[in-house]
Amino acid sequence: MNATSPAATAVARPADLIIAIALALLLGLQPVSTDLYLPALPGIKTELGASMAATQQTMAALLLAFGFGQLVWGPVADRFGRRPVLLVSLSAYLLSSLAAATAADIQALIATRIVQGAAMSGAVVVARAMVRDLYQPSEGMRIMSLGMSGLGLIALSSPLLGGLVTGWFGWRASFVTIALIVLGALLFVALRLPETIRERNPRALQPGPLLQSWGRILRHPTFLGWSGLTAATYGGLFLFLSGSSFVYMQVLGLSATQYGLALCSSSVAYLAGTVVCRRWLVRHGPTGAVRRAALISLAGGLSMTALALAGVQTVWAVLLPQLAYAFGHGTHQPCGQAGVVGPFPQQAGMASALSGFILAATAFFLGQWLGGALDGTTRPLACGVGAASVAVALIGWTAVQRHGLPAEKTA
Template identity: 60%
Template sequence: MSAPPSESSPPTSAAQQAARPSAAVAATALGLLLGLQPLTTDLYLPAFPALTRDLGAPMHLAQLTMSALLLAFGAAQLVWGPLADRWGRRPVLQAGLLLYILASLGAMLALDMHALVAARIVQGLGLAAAVVVARATVRDLYEPHEGAHVMSLALSGLGLIAISSPVIGGFVAQQFGWRGTFAFIGLSTLAIAVFVWLKLPETVPQRNLRALHPPTLAANWRRILVHPTFLAWSSLTACTYGALFIFLAGSSFVYIDTLGLSPTLYGLVLGSSSISYLIGTFVCRSWLVRLGMTGTIGRASYFTLAGGLSMGALSLAGVQAIWAIALPQMAIAFGHGMHQSCGQAGAVGPFRDQAGTAAALAGCLLATVAFGIGRWLGWAMDGTARPMALGIAFWATLTAVVGWTLVRRHGAPGSALPAGAAASRG
């Protein structure tokens, strides 16, 4: 009789080990995959008010093009993560990128807001696969502290994409309309897909043959969700992204409709925040060497809190000017570059055998927060900057609190393992 199937496939072969990408190639590939997030959200922002008018949609329905995408993005990760643990990273990545490219074509051809929202939901499904695979790949290849360094390199690449996306989006929107922005997104994603197909090999150390088995999946979710290190880092990434998402979802209306900027100038102003974010990822690598992950977050949280409180205070004082939003947002973006670099690596750190599932759960939490924020913002926007500014202030403050409490106490990978965790490997 043949032996019963084991829970994991044989370890990575010598050939697979030899195919391991260099840190530079890995960081570039991961940066491009993670860069799909700002490409998806930032590039069409300069066209956001125009497409809302063109499709004759109310504000709360237009906001669904952001919030529904994020909800699909979060929910789909719960499926893609275990699939990536079971079948490997490359098949999941290829399926997700194909889905994303087709959805971009659908968004370009949408005739009403409901069709555009549907296309954005499918984009979110494809985006989820790319991000889950990118985060899991970091854990496949590196230990947590080393992974934070490589993640910061990858997020520097994301920062470059974030800087260029609104600038390019503003130009494309003015020259070709809002449909042109989705055409550009689809073509850019096709180029990214070709690069990662050629350069990024399979990285999963062991395929978990029981990753999709319901009892195993439930046990893995339970183990991850109660782990204090996961809770600390995933809470940090969700809170810092909450502040960023409010800015992304509301800034085009504030800058263009309220403060009168053109789409091109709006893209340039938005780029200043992305430059600050990029600087944050560079500084993160220096601070990691001297302060470690938790020390880096503790220091970054001062910038986050200062930016959030100053933006909120200026808004309450009745100051409605470009600088009153842009300067505080630069401080928040600087901290965000560190929070995400450490947070994304830290959340999957204790779970080498379930990196895809852990990345999926962290991403689902982040996206759920963003969806709730998007629904609130669609109703709260009143033609002034105040709702956006106060929302950013709230989430920036919460980010700092999490950084100084949960991350400081439980952020060291492998610390405070729940009882019985070692026995629950699916």
Template identity: 55%
Template structure:
């Protein structure tokens, strides 16, 4: 691991975190998002029926969670710049643990949605701090490499989550899938409490003052590099979320897969993402940040277009749809580490705020997608296919234009 670097006027004091531990902690923190979504997706149709709810209302257990996840980061970000990453992580993981227990015991859909919203708000602190920690410890290019390693760990976790969620739902019912989140939360909380030191060398005592907060937000939002990479990460997450929010209904209710088979299908998607994180490191070493994103944009467009072509030709079979989406997910493994590192790269003294705004944009898009899908799921594959195709087009345009023009992070005090 590279030592933390000095910023203008702020000589950094090295943070004593072994490289392996840093990557492990980052992987676990970032993985809380797929754990929270992928473990319960195979059980979503079953819990919808069990609680006597409609599909559109059940979608709020996902879209509501993600909206809370995005909005909460706007609060957690400045708090972490003021008080440090460690206390915010400990608070968020503790709240998440309580909300996980509440979700598993919820007697009706309304309470389940409320507990899932609380989970999302707590999850915001965890993922936001993980992205900010990358900026605390690494330069932007090194951060992209470190993020890709951590996201490789996320890929492993995600590969396990979907099949495990399917098996738990099949054998023990949907509440078991939600109960597994508590185990993950307690394990991660224990590791952070015992092993992770504070990574923010210079806290900002004025970070929560309204004038400072507004000035920091404006500084971030006026930076073209932030917009280029944030729109890139939003577009690639839009394609992924279109799949997450609709795939259980399409693959189980429309195409006839069992919950266990659906878990296997999700695992295959995670394998493609896992491979993409390795591809990311190869591309970065050979081509640098901007060209790597451009190449990934072409892969994204190819995957979305091939999926639309397969559906248009009438090949409505799980494998026929999964193969082109695997290409999209291969590119996703490049887009996410590059985009998340690039979005916070210009802001070494405001990484929490930049990370929060980036996360908010992604989750705002996810909420809109979830609401749209809740009204469009019609017993066909087309809502899933059209969503992914649309975002692949948007992603390619952003990767080939905005990122190429504004993708060289310039540090700002």
């Protein structure tokens, strides 16, 4: 299944489609874990008698566990293989989702979200590592983009489904829905997904070699460029996700169903971005694709900031700029997530884990800032997304352009 040529063919082989479906299901756990339950946040706050800060912690706890969990799962996946990690992590995610649906107070819900985050990290780490197991970096970006188109469909349906389920049955039903989705992913992995690692690394968990590998990865300019891009673009998206339910529903007055539709439109833009990404990869290569997408990200972020600072407090002043930002995100993520593991075929799990930790840590601190900055207007959210768009453009136009094209085969 290893690809030896660049992304010259636009037609996926049957084996590629299996991997793309697996990527969509595994990486799709992120929007399922966030977008689907976002409409439930106001209900959680009310029913459990929680403060705004405590309610926001249900998102922050998931993200923090997601970040640290990757540092564990990455070396474990290099040592024991991809399938064992997937089966264990998805099973833990399923059980923790059911536990979340029965949480009696906000502290219990936060605890289950920690387990969810740690379990989700195993699935996401393996998804990125599988791409490097099977493909050279340039082809891996095409397959990652194909998988992320599937992720876009999941992201598209998650907020709408979450809004409908929450509106009909209450916030607990959102976690039951998550559990059913995870069960589907677990069955697909168990029945259809083969082991992808070619050679397990028996020294992956030894402290000395582990620290040496981490140090080498963290010094690699290609890793730093792509991981910086993915962290910056996801940071802006996470700010929007973590603050959008309060801004759209409490500041701008949307219902849970209307809020779900608003998030769906952002997912449509993201899905369109992944489709355009595959075309740009063929025509312009990874760095050319990112260069073009960074301009769109910047336009979206700065226009949202300018409208908010001008006092325009309407749905369209948030929604339209976010569509542009999400479109750019559809190029940055597949290129970045395949790019970070490109130089490391023997340590793909570790490289994936470190990149994921940087991404999660960035989003966590941005989310903590936003939780204290929300002031009943759209300004904090808009300014945060605007700052993230500037970071995306700077990294995409500098570090990615200089170091984003490693040799197809490196140590």
